Amino acid sequence: MYLFIGGFKGGKNVIIEPHRHEGVFIARGKEDALVTLNMVPGEAVYGEKRISVEDGENKIEYRVWNPFRSKLAAAILGGVDQIYMSPGSKVLYLGAASGTTVSHVSDVVGPEGLVYAVEFSHRSGRDLLNMAKKRTNIIPIIEDARHPHKYRMLVGMVDTVFADVAQPDQARIVALNSQYFLKNGGHFVISIKASCIDSTAQPEAVFASEVKKLQADKLKPQEQITLEPYERDHAVVVGVYRPPPKSKGG
Amino acid sequence: MSSWKKVSKTNQHVHRERHQPESRVHLGLLEKKKDYRQRAIDYHEKQRTLKLLKRRALDRNPDEFYFHMINSHVEDGEHKELEKDDEHTPDQIRLMQSQDIRYVTTKRTIEARKINRLQSQLHLLEAANQSKNTHVFFVDTKKEAKQFDVAKQLDTHPAMLKRRINRLRTATLKNMSLPEMDEAALEKLTAERDKAYIELEKRIDREKELRVIQQKLEIKRHLLNKKESKPERIKPSTKNTPPIYRWKYERKR
Numbered sequence: 001m002y003l004f005i006g007g008f009k010g011g012k013n014v015i016i017e018p019h020r021h022e023g024v025f026i027a028r029g030k031e032d033a034l035v036t037l038n039m040v041p042g043e044a045v046y047g048e049k050r051i052s053v054e055d056g057e058n059k060i061e062y063r064v065w066n067p068f069r070s071k072l073a074a075a076i077l078g079g080v081d082q083i084y085m086s087p088g089s090k091v092l093y094l095g096a097a098s099g100t101t102v103s104h105v106s107d108v109v110g111p112e113g114l115v116y117a118v119e120f121s122h123r124s125g126r127d128l129l130n131m132a133k134k135r136t137n138i139i140p141i142i143e144d145a146r147h148p149h150k151y152r153m154l155v156g157m158v159d160t161v162f163a164d165v166a167q168p169d170q171a172r173i174v175a176l177n178s179q180y181f182l183k184n185g186g187h188f189v190i191s192i193k194a195s196c197i198d199s200t201a202q203p204e205a206v207f208a209s210e211v212k213k214l215q216a217d218k219l220k221p222q223e224q225i226t227l228e229p230y231e232r233d234h235a236v237v238v239g240v241y242r243p244p245p246k247s248k249g250g
Numbered sequence: 251m252s253s254w255k256k257v258s259k260t261n262q263h264v265h266r267e268r269h270q271p272e273s274r275v276h277l278g279l280l281e282k283k284k285d286y287r288q289r290a291i292d293y294h295e296k297q298r299t300l301k302l303l304k305r306r307a308l309d310r311n312p313d314e315f316y317f318h319m320i321n322s323h324v325e326d327g328e329h330k331e332l333e334k335d336d337e338h339t340p341d342q343i344r345l346m347q348s349q350d351i352r353y354v355t356t357k358r359t360i361e362a363r364k365i366n367r368l369q370s371q372l373h374l375l376e377a378a379n380q381s382k383n384t385h386v387f388f389v390d391t392k393k394e395a396k397q398f399d400v401a402k403q404l405d406t407h408p409a410m411l412k413r414r415i416n417r418l419r420t421a422t423l424k425n426m427s428l429p430e431m432d433e434a435a436l437e438k439l440t441a442e443r444d445k446a447y448i449e450l451e452k453r454i455d456r457e458k459e460l461r462v463i464q465q466k467l468e469i470k471r472h473l474l475n476k477k478e479s480k481p482e483r484i485k486p487s488t489k490n491t492p493p494i495y496r497w498k499y500e501r502k503r
């Protein structure tokens with residue numbers, strides 16, 4: 001089993017290191033970058049750099065995933081334990097914007113997985129729709145995430161809910177969507193921008209109060225990580241929804 | 251044959267003069283032939299002027315009057331013209347200043363765009379390992395908290411804990427094979443990457459400086475605006491920050 005591919009033999013100039021999270025890699029060479037395996041080789045989604053590596057006969061292409069523009073990427077490089085987006089899993093992504101991060105999540109879950117991308121702005125939604133034409137594992141939904149009943153017919157049960165809506169009532173939005181679509185014992189990953197929730201309070205206090213709100217809705221937090229050096233006063237909280245009761249021994 | 255010589259020269263490499271290498275920048279600009287010529291011409295001109303002035307001093311007629319005598323004076327042994335100020339209308343001044351601001355803004359935008367492009371593939375992975383962040387795990391009981399083992403929780407080797415960007419799982423670590431490395435290629439790539447990082451750092455610094463200049467200019471423009479009431483200065487400007495002024499709030503109808 002090989003895990004490092006690329007190497008420097010035969011004019012190759014990049015080394016690809018597998019990441020602890022499946023589907024994610026680190027490319028070192030001229031670049032120093034987090035990358036995902038491009039599901040649609042030959043195509044960039046938003047003008048990001050692509051890196052192709054020859055591995056024996058077949059060519060593999062990676063896309064650079066910029067942690068300065070994606071909270072999820074920043075959390076991954078910050079050392080988050082779990083993202084719960086393994087290949088083949090189904091993810092509900094709230095606040096997809098133009099789909100930059102969504103495209104990488106789509107790479108990570110791969111062709112067997114599925115990403116439901118919810119965004120209410122029609123302008124960003126257009127880019128999202130265009131991208132979904134090329135990436136069959138993305139289902140774009142242009143709706144307000146506050147009203148999950150409007151898209152309940154489109155979305156099945158999911159393994160993970162990811163939210164980056166940057167709204168003060170984000171916890172409630174996540175809770176609502178979890179009630180509709182998240183299976184018991186499924187997971188949530190949310191990004192919290194302190195200034196979006198309360199611009200006067202200390203960021204730590206804001207994170208703590210958000211965590212409280214989540215707990216009240218049966219969203220049990222497991223870990224919380226801040227996003228330095230890529231973002232200031234941002235945190236990502238990962239947790240589990242309605243976990244099955246623990247056995248006595250554990 | 252001279253014509254042949256000329257023809258053969260067309261294929262030659264053009265050797266441009268090099269500029270000061272990075273390692274010698276502390277010595278200042280590297281002088282080129284062009285610069286030398288300029289300096290030499292200047293030097294000779296000064297020599298000629300001196301000679302001329304000496305001649306004139308010798309030939310001087312003490313009874314003569316020139317207007318220049320009353321339009322100039324000597325200060326600390328230096329001959330100076332009596333200065334007439336440049337004349338500009340207020341409109342011209344405003345225009346010149348707005349042009350300055352616009353120029354700085356353009357330069358800053360260019361700089362910012364270049365930073366973005368560099369940053370999109372240089373993710374500061376080393377810095378990310380070293381910079382501080384907070385990572386909290388939530389557990390149910392005090393006992394669990396006491397027994398908490400980070401390496402076990404993350405399913406990784408304790409030595410990996412410092413390597414935040416990628417703490418590989420134990421299973422992966424066991425099965426991993428290291429790639430064959432070509433030392434020379436590795437070194438070359440590392441050098442290239444380091445160079446890119448240096449460029450990024452310099453551009454970030456430059457962008458910061460341009461931002462301060464822009465802010466300072468903007469405040470200066472507001473201060474010159476006679477229609478606004480005179481503000482009160484809260485803080486003077488420093489090298490890294492523009493001054494802070496407080497304007498009285500004026501209701502606009």
Ligand SMILES: C[S@@+](CC[C@H](N)C(=O)[O-])C[C@H]1O[C@@H](n2cnc3c(N)ncnc32)[C@H](O)[C@@H]1O
Binds near residue numbers: 094119124143165166
């Ligand atoms: C911070 S951006 C998300 C960026 C994106 N996650 C990325 O990394 O590329 C937040 C997005 O959430 C969207 N949004 C805000 N409130 C929403 C809502 N109630 N329903 C759906 N989308 C919403 C906004 O339009 C905006 O595009």
